[in-house]
Amino acid sequence: MQNVPVVIVGGGLSGLYAAFLLEQKGIDYILIEARDRLGGRITVAKSSVGQNVSGQSVDHDKSNDGFDLGPSWFWPEYQPQLSSLIEALGLPRFAQFEEGDMMVERGANELPIRAQGYQSSPPSMRLVGGMTALTDALYARLDAKRIVTGQTVRRLTKAGQHIKIDSEYGSEHINAGQIITYQAQHVLLALPPRLAVSNIVFEPALPQDLAIEWQETDTWMAPHAKYVAVYDSPFWRDNGLSGAARSAIGPLTEIHDASLVEGEGAVFGFFGVPVKVRQSVSEMALKAHCRAQMVRLFGVQADKPKAEYIKDWSQDIFTATAADASGSGQHAVAPPSKPKTGEWQDCLTGCGSEWSEAFPGYVAGAIDAASKAVQSL
């Protein structure tokens, strides 16, 4: 059984940043991630890695390629800690493209209209290569031997001064179903609070009021799904359009330009269709509805995207639970990150973004919650 001072559960941004800070402090740890990839809600689709028209695999060297299927934006003016980290890691950023008019669909029997575009102030910023530039840069600075992927933490057992962490190999692994046990003095929960109490067994049980608070904390964006369409170029700009749109018809209600800093054009949209309706339609049919909407908004050139992606976070068991199907759409108020009484006092700390008081549910919240959790060890 591997015995370390700290085990981090979850390899999203908060877990990776906690690991980064622990290494700076010289504290040994193991990070356990359930998925086969790191980054959690931060993930991108890469059109340069895929298949060409003849079905052959292609992997062009295009370092700026990456279309965010999770978060796209951060706001340096409000989020200085995140901004400084991005700067320290040397990651180039650029402002969300918002020049030109936006399109608005008001009702099923009306043609879409042009309206004055909305310019965010201060501007929303994006990372070149997508938000995974941040998680990749952190991972590159970590000791890979301390990072375990494809193992889901199932049970935490307090045994005297130690915590036993039982984690199970995922179905993709040769040892699928096998349980590995680690031992630590402190566990950092780098995942959404609701996911932690829903999917991990705590022995003894967590204080009841805390478990309820964690269960009732909505996981930001967990009920949502994103559609991305990639084109050879951002052709809507030639027509004085920003690529942004609002729609009362759908299936996408809010649409934005998602083009690379140079090269391919792209738009992304959030579905307004509720989770149950999305589930009742095939992905192919959903994409066809999205394409039809793109044509209504941006013209016939939008009919043939070179790539399309849908990521439905409500269907992803490592982000959402059944309780997330009907989220409030608001950022939850951060619950307490530590048990104040009982066996789990002083050995368990929540460090996922939803535990950040300053930016609950945001990318900046993952950095804030992780740094506070590591400071408090």
Ligand SMILES: Cc1cc2nc3c(=O)[nH]c(=O)nc-3n(C[C@H](O)[C@H](O)[C@H](O)COP(=O)(O)OP(=O)(O)OC[C@H]3O[C@@H](n4cnc5c(N)ncnc54)[C@H](O)[C@@H]3O)c2cc1C
């Ligand atoms: C569509 C979408 C758009 C968004 N847009 C923005 C935006 O523009 N700006 C912004 O600031 N924020 C945005 N967000 C929110 C942002 O993505 C999150 O705040 C941030 O990524 C949270 O990081 P985290 O590490 O706290 O949690 P997560 O990224 O959820 O990481 C948790 C990790 O724990 C792992 N895990 C789960 N259960 C277990 C288990 N039992 N054992 C081991 N590992 C486990 C998961 O696989 C995951 O890797 C968006 C989110 C989504 C989904």
